[in-house]
Amino acid sequence: MAHRAVTTSMPMPRATDVVRLRVNGDLYEVGVPAHYTLLEALRYELLLTGSKQGCDKGDCGACTVIIDGRATLSCLTPVHEAEERDVVTVEGLASADGPHPLQDEFDLKGAAQCGFCTPGILCSAAALLARTPDPSRDEIREALAGNLCRCTGYTKIFEAVEGAAARLRVE
Amino acid sequence: MLRLPEYRYHQPRALAEALSLLVEHQGDVMPVAGGTDLIPNMKHRLFEPGHLVALKRVEELKGIHEENGHLRLGATETLTDVAESRVVRGCFPALAEAAGHVAGPQLRNMATIGGNLCLETRCTYYNQTAFWRQALGYCLKKDGSICHVTKVGRKCVAAHSADTPPVLAVLDAVAVLEGPQGRREVPVGDFFVADGIANTRREPGELVTEIRVPLGPRTRRAAYAKLRQRNSIDFPLLTVAVSADMDRDLTVHELKGVVTGLGARPRELAGWSEIARGHVLDDDLIDALAERALAQCHPLENMIVDPEWRRAMVPVYIRKALRRLF
Structure with missing residues (x-):
């Protein structure tokens, strides 16, 4: 029997505000409820579902995006706070020519298992490499300290970031 | 999924405008800077203000620099900015270290030094969803009358959990507050009171605008x-x-x-x-x-x-x- 379970007792809120967002280089003008977070706007209005809704309260890092070059938790960012700023999500890392070296290295090194934490980790790592092209293992650990992975342990993730850093320095 | 309660979001560019918004919506308004403390608390229904006054775009609250024998920290400088600031690291390495050890990197990129000073107290029985708290009959700090920590106490014992205030206190730093009654200075050492429900001397209509750390003796x-x-x-x-x-x-x-x-x-x-x-x-x-x-x-x-x-x-x-x- 086709039956869709109702998972929330709260009605979908109505859009009341129009916000202008620049996400992955594209300009959007989108209607949102005034109390939306950036994560909700990305996922439910722009349909960019790469950023994950994990703990939804700033513990896990799965919603990490890059705002003005800095790794930021989109689940704690009121959507208006992202206006007039430059947002990059995991969807914006790859180019038309192929995946970002970080994405390629995560694949080659087996740094993702279930994959839920991966978009946030890729964003934290991309923000790190933009500022620190040749990070030490400790600097990588520190930059990824706010991204929890419950599958892999972190060794392969650190190796993948080191691999991507080496490739980016050559390019 | 934790959805926020509904609110209107105000983004003043000047301090006077921010202060007048706090007066205009008195009783139904809270200031927000980095949001890393308030937003999760709102998602837990610990606060449900109808209006938020965002401070991040207020020019007067920015800046880290030396002036008149003090280091001035604008209230909305992020903890990353404080931790990485050359002048803070040079004058007060312990402060830079404390700021650099708060939470994780993404949170430090958002959270502010003023917000860390005003951090809400924390408790096992308080920092939970509305559903969780209701199941236990709520607590003394929010919506209930029993303290699950002390069982008998009439006083909330939620813990002050911020990293930078103790360092600011031993450095004799002063918090500068502005509100409808004007400007006043409160030493960080006197800024807190022993009440877990509201543990600072900041009045609801006031904002911490800056923190001043005396450059003090070189010894x-x-x-x-x-x-x-x-x-x-x-x-x-x-x-x-x-x-x-x-x-x-x-x-x-x-x-x-x-x-x-x-x-x-x-x-x-x-x-x-x-x-x-x-x-x-x-x-x-x-x-x-x-x-x-x-x-x-x-x-x-x-x-x-x-x-x-x-x-x-x-x-x-x-x-x-x-x-x-x-």
Whole structure:
């Protein structure tokens, strides 16, 4: 029997505000409820579902995006706070020519298992490499300290970031 | 999924505008800077203001620089900015270190020094979803009348859990507040009160606009040490900050210690200067100071770790912090 379970007792809120967002280089003008977070706007209005809704309260890092070059938790960012700023999500890392070296290295090194934490980790790592092209293992650990992975342990993730850093320095 | 309650979001560009918005919506408004403390609390229905006044775009609240014998920290400078600032690292390395150890990197990129000063107190029975709190009949701090920590107490014992205030206190920093009644300065050491429900002297219509740290004597050193379960992201279970004016041979002129993470406000350790003044800061003196601190610290079950263990860690972390003064 086709039956869709109702998972929330709260009605979908109505859009009341129009916000202008620049996400992955594209300009959007989108209607949102005034109390939306950036994560909700990305996922439910722009349909960019790469950023994950994990703990939804700033513990896990799965919603990490890059705002003005800095790794930021989109689940704690009121959507208006992202206006007039430059947002990059995991969807914006790859180019038309192929995946970002970080994405390629995560694949080659087996740094993702279930994959839920991966978009946030890729964003934290991309923000790190933009500022620190040749990070030490400790600097990588520190930059990824706010991204929890419950599958892999972190060794392969650190190796993948080191691999991507080496490739980016050559390019 | 934790959805926010509905609110209107105001983004003033000037301090006067921010203050007048707080007056206009009095009783149904809160200021928000980084949002890393308030937004999760709103998602837990601990606060449901109809209006938020965002401070991040207010020009007057920005900037880190030296002026008139002080280091001025604008209230909305992020903890990353404070931790990485060359001037903060040069003048007050312990402050840079404390700011750099708050939560994780993404949170430090958002959270502000003013917000860290005004951080809401925390408790096992408080920082939970509305559903969780309702199941237990709520608590003294929010919506209920029973304290699940002390069982009998009429006073909220939620813990002050911020890292930078103890360091700011031992450095004799001053918080500058502006509100409808004008501007006033409150030493960070006097900024907190022993009430877990509202533990600061900031009035609802007031904003912390800046923190001023006196550049002080060159002989002064400060250090800090922090206990937490996971070094990557957790709130402190115990934070110790110490400062000392010492000669080259480590003879102490003045010594201060502040611990927090235990009760509703940071505690300045009593009797330290009397023990230490005129003596060399050696292992015997450090042991005496640690013992004196232990007698004053009584952790409660307001966090989900064994309070006996937290108490046992007091002298350990006091020694750790004092040894970093060398």
